[in-house]
Amino acid sequence: MLTIRKFYALALLAVSFSQSVLADSAPNPASFATFRKQFKTQVSYEGDDRRPVGNSPGSLFKAVRYPSEVGTLAAMLTLDPKDGKKHPAIIWITGGDSNSIDGTTLSRGMPRSNDQSALAYQKAGIVMMFPTLRGGNDNPGKHEAHFGEIDDVLAAADYLAQQPWVDPARIYLGGHSTGGTLVLMTAEVSKRFRAVFSFGPVANLRSYGKLMPVNFDKMNYADQIARAPYYWLPSVQSPLFIIEGVSGNIDSLELMRSKSTNPHIQFLSVKGASHFTILAPGNDLIARKILLDDGAVCNIKLIENEMINELSKK
Template sequence: MRLPLLPLLLCAALAGCSQAPTANANDGVDLVAARAAAPAETARGTQEGSAVPAPPQGVLERVRYRAEPGELAAYLTPRPAQPGKYPAIVWLTGGDSNTLGDVWSRQPRENDQSAAALRQAGVVVMYPSLRGGNDNPGLREGFYGEVRDVLAAADYLAKLDYVDPQRIYLGGHSTGGTLALLVAQSDARFRAVFAFGPTDDVAGYGGRFVPAGLSEEQLRLRSPGYWLDSIRSPVFVFEGDHDSNSDALETMRRANRNPLAHWYLVPRTDHFSVLAPTSELIARKILADTGARSAIAFEPAELDALVR
């Protein structure tokens, strides 16, 4: 987890961004097929190079999971004290989502990006770093090959003997939320997906989180706002109603026609203060979600009661 994501630039101010993304602009072609048909493009990303910090003993463990570039680092909650099969979530941090940093120190409630509420409730949490982040092999590709890294992290979780492979969820914040949406548009393996503060078009990130010089086609293939019809798992998107990034949520909500996607502006919160209370609610819903298929849903009244 790195610096908080700066408010997004308006699309109209960006070169090559002439219209808002819509879910209906792909003539029925889904994201996986569109990526497969795109010409191969040499990765132009970078490698961060720093070691993954050691977490406090008993709070998180530093592990490695096998992905396409090689062995990638991750943090994982310790084995539960009681035997059994537990629900689990892959959590994607915001800012530079490819790297890992301190997700264990106590954070202020108005800006808790650690997803601590999930692990404190008893959900198994895995925080993966991704290609090119920290001292991982590979180059960061900016929301492209990273999708496959997230799926590899889910594979790792599914093989743990204390994880219920039918109850693996995905969540992320900011850039991590954007990546979570792209994963949900690429694969149906997650029981539900929770995306906080994603953007619809990654052109708004500038050159900070995507490789410089990408073509319009390559930017489009990294932008979840164009591929809402491709969502394959129940998806719940949250943003604070007091944040400028709420425009991205509203753009996608208006364009969406996929019944699997749900959109929520949480009252009296912003891009960061939305995290702690909503994550606590999500944790409770995950623990109660024990049926053959996910029954998670959110009512406006319970979201309105989160912050007074």
């Protein structure tokens, strides 16, 4: 969790794989939720980080546990400000081992050039929840390579909506890298979130190589297609922003852009930014937009030039 990984030269195999998913036997790409309900994955593995989440210095967050289909899972959650108000909230999924988090590291923040903490939201007064997922930290279950983990993210949203200081109509979802891919896939399953912000995802989980210890060549067809998020882009039914720096993992973004006609999805390729430097300016900008997004429906709009301007700020 929060380990810097060089994703710039990921070997995308999604293009060749797309030839098979367009076969007559492929499921309807507009129904990822239905596909998942009818399919049980055969993929699972033990995670490397089985330590407890740890503490949040200065009580920035509190450790909680939320219910899921595999048992109670750990999370870090913003403290109740006790001001009697309902606040907007965001669930953030970290990169690297997205199933595990380090509560101590998250609370410290990071350099602006690589701020994977996403603390811009907490600093803006937005409630933050960092959920752990099945098989991560000291949780029950096993990793499923972004399959069952989607259900855990949705369970975290249900828990967050029940907190007295959270506005259940203004819950957002964001994530970076592997976390960005998971939130993208969650947006393909559910319109539960007011908007979703996916930083640096991949078009096909094959691209992660050894980062996910599974053998795609030996996977059955359904397990492979369940982990090809570019295929399920037609399923998205609520605002989704896919964001990456031009010098980052941009090939995946452009592949998905070329295949999508979904009006709910916006792709932002940001000049002058990388897979990591896009995070601080991007989250600063989004946090401000969330505070202004208080109408009946989401009114957030992002443009690439806004993020380019944010890059120049210290």
